[in-house]
Amino acid sequence: MQIKLIYGRKGLEVDLPEYLDVIEPRFIPGLKNEEQAILQDLRNPIGSAPLGELIHPGMSVVIVHTDITRATPNERILPVVLGELEAYGINRDDITLLNGLGTHRIQTDDELRAMLGDHVFENYRCLQHDCLDDNGLIYLGKTSFGHPVRINKTYLDADLKILTGFIEPHFFAGFSGGPKAVLPSLAGVESVFTNHGYEMIGHPESTWGITESNPIWEEMREAALLTEPDFLLNVALNNQHEITGIFAGELLAAHRAGCNFVKDISMVPVEAAYDFVITTNSGYPLDQNLYQSVKGMSAASRITRPGGVILLVAACEDGLPDHGAYPRLLEGSGSPQNFLRQVSQPGYQEQDQWQVQIQAQIQMKCAVYVYSSGLTDQQIRAAWLEPCRNISELVDVLSESIGPRGCVLPDGPQVIPVLR
Secondary structure, eight states: OEEEEOOTTTOEEEEOOTTSEEOOOOOOOOOSOHHHHHHHHHHSOBSSOOGGGGOOTTOOEEEEEOOTTSOOOHHHHHHHHHHHHHHTTOOGGGEEEEEOOTTSOOOOHHHHHHHHOHHHHHHSEEEEOOTTOGGGEEEEEEOTTSOEEEEEHHHHHOSEEEEEEEOOEETTTEESSGGGGTTTTTBOHHHHHHHTOHHHHHSTTSSTTOOTTOHHHHHHHHHHHHTOOOEEEEEEEOTTSOEEEEEEESHHHHHHHHHHHHHHHHEEEESSOEEEEEEEOOSTTTTSSHHHHHHHHHHHHTTEEEEEEEEEEOOOTTOSOSSSSHHHHHHHHOSHHHHHHHHTSTTOOOTTHHHHHHHHHHHTTSEEEEEOSSSOHHHHHHTTOEEOSOHHHHHHHHHHHTOSOEEEETTGGGSEEEEO
């Protein structure tokens, strides 16, 4: 059978045996008029007064948006929000767009232009969060988990704070969107490190589809509420990057509605674990590097039996990447076992350790192969993984060597397979 895997910018057609199961999220067509639908929800929000009623001329406004590693259609949703602000008397000079980078690298001007669109980039103040800028962060105290909270000063100083984003299943925060627009997106580096620390990542509830009782998400909620955000605008997308749902209003109420919508689409029951699972990382921009593509491995590991195999199909046009600590942590520890010993030591704290920890935990259970046009065999092996250059041939080998029960997740982590 011919299967189109969501891979890179254009997808990848592969020929696979008919006996493989194909697990996909339920397809929802995109909204016919996105702009009108967004406006309707800004004016009829969940648990909040309409955005226009929160606005007073002369206010300073900060709109937080996601960075280049997320699929949020910023260039389609932000102009609508900006138009509504200006319609209610907010001057353009009083509006700041703030790129919620967390600990990710800053975006180039060309990347910001592509993310935001020419009009927004050229006509509005566009700033980028810096998790290491002590002068640009304000200390808000500690959470109930005992972790410090420092948040972007420009955001905190605004009279009106608007959070935007994209809700999808998330491999340790349950779902993206909502309070993630504050922690980690606008937080100081130590707040991100402690929220993503060894014990928090290792908690059994820190996983796909869980928010309440998930310590990572619960601390994100605490931190976000400390900042008193005024309005949330989150969207859901299908695999064609069309908007399928809009969730606007009070932070928690709107996010909860969005999570329920996405959960209904993406959670798929599975009768028994598989010998091998082929997964993607949902294509560009989500599969632009191997670091981000650990999410695809994690989705597959939920339904792969111990001793089974995961085949990750991710374009990784940005490599491992070269920036960040992920490549160094892989090289420095040499194996999943060594890294898990290191990261469990008291006081251990490194950027990107959370991603390597999850990858290591998966590899303690399963072997992982990677098919990628953006990585060399040497890079793949240096990341403790096995290279694959022919998907169909590997599937034939696996069917004979470890068992024929296999499945495909063409959309990768846009689906949450759940063992009954």
